Every structure is written in structure tokens, then in C-alpha cells.
Amino acid sequence: MTPPHNYLAVIKVVGIGGGGVNAVNRMIEVGLKGVEFIAINTDAQALLMSDADVKLDVGRELTRGLGAGANPDVGKNAAEDHRDEIEEVLKGADMVFVTCGEGGGTGTGGAPVVANIARKLGALTIGVVTRPFSFEGKRRQVQAETGIDELRNQCDTLIVIPNDRLLALGDRNISMMDAFRTADQVLLSGVQGITDLITTPGLINLDFADVKSVMSGAGSALMGIGSARGENRAVEAAEAAISSPLLEQSMDGARGVLLSIAGGSDLGLFEINDAAQLVTDAAHPDANIIFGAVIDDALGDEVRVTVIAAGFDGGTPAYKAAEPTRKTNTNQPAPQSTPVPAPATNPAPAQSPRRVLFDDVDVPDFLKNGS
Numbered sequence: 272m273t274p275p276h277n278y279l280a281v282i283k284v285v286g287i288g289g290g291g292v293n294a295v296n297r298m299i300e301v302g303l304k305g306v307e308f309i310a311i312n313t314d315a316q317a318l319l320m321s322d323a324d325v326k327l328d329v330g331r332e333l334t335r336g337l338g339a340g341a342n343p344d345v346g347k348n349a350a351e352d353h354r355d356e357i358e359e360v361l362k363g364a365d366m367v368f369v370t371c372g373e374g375g376g377t378g379t380g381g382a383p384v385v386a387n388i389a390r391k392l393g394a395l396t397i398g399v400v401t402r403p404f405s406f407e408g409k410r411r412q413v414q415a416e417t418g419i420d421e422l423r424n425q426c427d428t429l430i431v432i433p434n435d436r437l438l439a440l441g442d443r444n445i446s447m448m449d450a451f452r453t454a455d456q457v458l459l460s461g462v463q464g465i466t467d468l469i470t471t472p473g474l475i476n477l478d479f480a481d482v483k484s485v486m487s488g489a490g491s492a493l494m495g496i497g498s499a500r501g502e503n504r505a506v507e508a509a510e511a512a513i514s515s516p517l518l519e520q521s522m523d524g525a526r527g528v529l530l531s532i533a534g535g536s537d538l539g540l541f542e543i544n545d546a547a548q549l550v551t552d553a554a555h556p557d558a559n560i561i562f563g564a565v566i567d568d569a570l571g572d573e574v575r576v577t578v579i580a581a582g583f584d585g586g587t588p589a590y591k592a593a594e595p596t597r598k599t600n601t602n603q604p605a606p607q608s609t610p611v612p613a614p615a616t617n618p619a620p621a622q623s624p625r626r627v628l629f630d631d632v633d634v635p636d637f638l639k640n641g642s
Contacts, residue, residue, distance in 0.1 A: 279305075280365040280469055280479035284462060285389075287311040287381045288339075288346065290372020290401065292321050293451075294458040299323065303463055305470025306368075309360055311385065313349050313377045314338040325360050329353040329381065339376025343414055346380025358388050365479055367394040368462050369426065372454070374403035374411030379418035386425035395483050398422050398429040399461040401454050405435055428486040428581050430494050432457050432517060439516035457517065461494050464531045464577030468563040475543075477563040485527035485561050489581035493518050493525070498575040505532065505542035508576040509549045527582035528554045533565040534574040542574075550578055558582075 284306050286295030292310045299308055299322045310323035313330040314337065330339070330349025339345040350357065361367060367389035371378025382398065389396045400422065403411045423429045437453050438445075445453075465486075468477045486492075495518045497511025509532075513522060522528075530550050532543055543564050551560055559582070 281363050282306040282366045282368070282466055282470070283309055283361060283364040283394075284368045284370065285309045285311060285361075285385055286321075286323070286370050287350075287385055288371045288375055288378025289314065289317060290375065290454075291370045291378050291382070292317060292323070293372075294370050294455045295323055296321055297452075297455040298459050298462065301459065303459065303466065306462075306466055307364075311350070311357070311377075311381065312338075313346065313381075327353065327356060327360060329357075329377075339380065341411070341414075342376045343380035343418060346375075346377040347384060348380070349377065350381035350384035354384070354388065357385055358392065361385075361389050361392055361394065364389065364392065364394040366482075367396050368399055368465075369396065369422070370399045370458055370462065372401050372403065373415035373418045373422075373431075374407060375414075379414055382418065383421040383425045386422060390425060390427070395479075395487055396426045396428075397465070397486060398426040399458055400429070400431055401458065402431055402433045402435075404438075404450065423491065428489040428492045430461050430492045430579065432461065432494065436516045457496070460496050460577060461579070464494070464496075464579060465529065467533065467565050468529070468531050471565050471567075475562065475564040477561060481561045481563075482529065485529050485559060485579075486581060489527055491583065492579055492581035493520055493522055495522070495578045495580075496576070498573055500572050500574075503542075504572070504574040505534070505538075505546035505576070506549055508532075508574045509546035509578075512576040512578045513550060513553045522553055522578070522580040523555070524583050525554045525580035526558050527580070528558050528560045529579040529581075530560060530562045531565065531577040532563070532574065533567050533570060533576075535568050535570050535572065536566055537572075538564065538566065538574065546574075546576060550576075554580065 284295060286292045292312050295308050295310055308323040309325040310318060310321040311327045311329055312318045313334045315328050318326050318328055330352060333349050333352060369382050369386045371382045373379050386396050386398060403415050419431055434454050465482060469479055469482060495512040495515035497508040497515060499507035530547060532546060547562050
């Protein structure tokens with residue numbers, strides 16, 4: 272008798288360098304499910320503090336376990352020296368997330384090497400990285416931009432989170448520790464917004480092929496996060512996501528959009544549809560919009576929306592003006608922003624066709640037709 276096969280997508284999250292390993296630790300702490308965690312670092316002592324499933328100490332001969340000294344060349348060489356070991360731990364993955372804080376040594380130099388290996392193994396490779404705060408200095412900023420360019424060339428999709436924009440999500444009394452913790456939380460949200468659609472049973476489920484259709488070879492991507500409570504919570508959360516301070520560039524022209532809506536078991540079909548339509552109107556008219564709804568009773572009456580926009584004609588999205596400073600409660604499980612009306616287009620007429628996928632839920636015909 273043939274043994275049963277495991278047809279679940281194999282998802283691995285690789286945190287490389289200090290920032291990447293911290294982000295992985297945060298994901299483990301909150302219980303991100305359905306993924307295998309891999310921590311890679313040149314700092315052996317920091318690596319010991321990680322709870323990742325796999326820990327890989329790279330550059331043992333090069334750095335003697337003492338770190339890369341904020342030198343990306345050292346980080347790159349350390350990863351290259353252990354290329355075979357990295358390949359071994361990535362084998363069998365359908366999707367690999369590479370996460371790091373750009374601007375330092377190990378993550379900046381090593382992340383492109385890890386992404387290159389993952390992609391050569393045939394995995395859908397997604398980079399989720401942060402650009403350093405301005406207060407971290409000019410050198411880290413320059414190194415970060417170089418590292419981002421190199422990583423973009425090795426990933427299917429690269430999501431860059433500008434740490435300076437996180438300042439718009441907090442108040443002026445936020446501590447430096449809380450600022451970096453918020454950056455870790457946003458990295459978590461970027462990964463979780465994608466993986467939950469595949470691994471978590473939902474009201475509207477997606478599979479790996481759906482996600483791959485948007486993110487394979489998509490280049491630069493944008494991510495916005497919004498959450499809201501109350502009567503119009505889903506629409507307000509969607510408005511907050513597409514006008515989020517995290518979106519330093521406009522999502523106009525995005526030909527691929529991944530939309531994740533999470534809420535409690537009382538999440539309604541009509542409010543989901545209205546939120547999805549608002550995001551649809553902000554994207555390119557011919558965009559491929561992949562949409563899923565996840566039920567998480569831990570959210571209570573909160574609805575959380577994550578939007579990832581990719582597939583821009585010019586390879587990278589166009590910059591938009593900086594958003595005014597916003598304030599939020601940093602104790603919330605995900606960054607929130609005050610809802611602002613979407614600037615891109617006017618809402619579609621009520622009778623216009625809905626371009627929202629309801630493939631895996633029993634939806635009445637009148638809803639599918641938008642009438």
C-alpha cells in the first residue's frame with residue numbers, strides 16, 4: 272500500500288543577522304504556525320538565544336563567531352563559505368522567506384546569498400526586510416540601499432519596510448527598544464499576512480498556487496497594514512491599509528495584489544466584499560487580486576487587513592508624498608493607522624462587477640455577480 276503523501280506547502284522562514292534573527296524570535300513568540308524557522312548568524316552568542324528550529328553559525332573560521340562587524344562583505348563571504356549547509360537546510364521548501372534588517376553586516380551581505388540558494392532550489396523566494404532608521408547613521412543607510420538592490424535581484428518578490436515610517440505609527444515618547452520591537456512586529460505581519468492565507472483554515476481559503484501566481488517574479492512589492500473596530504470596521508481597516516504610513520510608494524499600477532482579511536467568527540461576507548472592493552479600486556484595473564479571509568477569534572471584534580501589492584510595470588512602484596504623522600497604541604498586536612479615504616480612485620458604482628475571488632466558499636449567485 273502506498274503511504275499517504277503530505278501535500279501541504281513547505282514554508283521556511285530564514286532570519287539572517289541580528290535583525291533577522293530577532294524577527295524570527297518574535298514570530299516564534301507569537302506562535303506563527305505552519306512554518307519552519309531557520310536562524311543564521313555570524314554572532315554565535317546571539318544565535319544561542321534563538322528558539323529557531325534550525326540554527327546555523329556561519330563564518331566560523333572567518334569571524335570566529337564574533338559577528339561581521341557591520342561589514343556586508345564579511346557577511347557575504349561567511350554565507351558563501353557555508354553555502355552547502357544553507358542549501359541542505361533549505362531543501363524541500365516550496366516557499367522561503369528571507370528576512371533581515373538591512374544596513375549591518377551579516378544580514379545585508381548574507382541575505383542575497385540565501386535568496387540565491389533558495390531560488391535555485393526552486394522555492395518561491397520572498398524577501399521581507401527593513402530599511403534602517405535615520406538615527407542609525409549614513410553608513411548603514413548607504414549599505415542598506417546596496418543590500419536591498421542586491422537582494423531584489425535574487426528574490427521573486429521583495430518587500431522593504433521603511434523603519435522611519437514606523438515613527439508615524441507611534442507617539443513621541445516611544446523608546447528605542449519599542450521602536451525596534453515595532454519593526455520586528457511589522458516583519459512578522461508581512462510574513463504572517465502571506466502564510467496565514469495558506470496554512471490557516473479560513474472563511475475563504477487560498478492555496479500555494481494562488482500566492483505564487485501573484486508573487487513569482489514580481490520584483491518590488493509594497494505592504495500596508497490596517498485594523499479597525501466598530502460598525503464599518505472592515506472598510507476602515509482596508510482604507511487604513513492602502514493609506515498606511517508603511518506605504519512610502521503608491522500602489523497605483525500594481526498588477527498583483529495579495530489581500531488578507533482577518534477577523535473573528537462574526538466576520539460578515541458583505542463587509543469582506545466591501546473591503547475587498549475598496550482595495551480593488553485602488554489597484555490597476557487589470558490587476559490579479561488574490562484574496563483570502565482568515566478567522567481568528569483571538570481578534571475579538573477587530574478586523575485586520577494586510578495588503579501586499581506587486582507586479583509594477585516599471586519594476587518598482589512610484590514614490591508618493593510622505594503621510595502626516597499618525598499616532599496609535601503600540602500595544603496593539605499589529606500596527607494601526609487612522610483610516611484615511613483612499614486617494615487613488617472614486618468608489619465603483621454599486622452595480623459594477625466585483626473582481627473578488629470567492630472560489631472556496633458557497634456564495635449565492637447574486638453576490639458573485641455583484642448585483
